[in-house]
Amino acid sequence: MLSARTLLIRGMVVGAIAGVVAYLFATLFGEGPISDAIAFEEAHAAALPAGEHEHEVVSRTVQSTIGLATASIIYGIALGGLYGIAVAIAAGRVGRLSARATAGLVALGGFVGVALVPFLKYPANPPATGNPDTLQQRTGLYFLMIVIGVAAVLGAVLVGRSLQPRLGTWNASTVALVGAAVLVGAILYVLPAVNEVPDGFSPILLWRFRLASLGTQAVTWATLGLLFGYLTERSQRRQPVPAVQPVAA
Amino acid sequence: MATISAAPTPATVPVAIPLRQILPWAAFGAVLAVVLLYFVGTEQGITSVVSGETVHEFVHDGRHLLGFPCH
């Protein structure tokens, strides 16, 4: 039998690996747009009434290498842990899926809820495109969007599961997914828009950055889902692993 | 390694783990994740735990690329 402890730890370990993969992807596709955006920022900073232009606390070299790697790996570990718990809950409860298929499906749901849905309303922005004064508000809206995305995915799963006996798997899934999509669409329509990209900022650059950002998150979730599923299936095959009970029962 | 290469057994539906057994680990994982995500996602000058903007600046590129709001 699967154990929650094992799945949590496996999630965090696989998450760290996913972070490394995400870092490589981000270096390849994301750092270019970031450098270009910072070049834009510096070209326009001189025109501003020179207040206290932020002095470099951490060099660009560090930010784009160790800093980026640290951020990706920590992000991967955090997501991986939550993901492992989500798999622990979903395994044996969603349809008649194997552990490996469940792992893949949970990762897909995680990507949609945590990355894709928030991206549709508040896509990632490169440096030099956000107003510092609205940071608090933008951060709040962004996390709200993540909550909405995750809730929509969870809701779709729960509704689909409860409709399945009456409608069958395909119809139940369709109804649940369409319902969630309509609901999310309505929320996206209602929430306030954030558009602070300054005039003259290259739309191509914005597009490249946002694509790189979405790709970085897709790579994180794909690595999580595929590697976690593989490892779980492998551990099940050499079955007689005694289930470890949590200390606090 | 040699033992794994046997023909794949048909995929079996795993036995659901009792929720009560998951709960303590879920709580632990959630707390850990919040701390870690705070470090990457929102740690900043005004509300920082670690003084100054060092952490904010250190993970700066990751924050942008992972979709968190920044500057």
Ligand SMILES: [Zn+2]
């Ligand atoms: Zn920034």
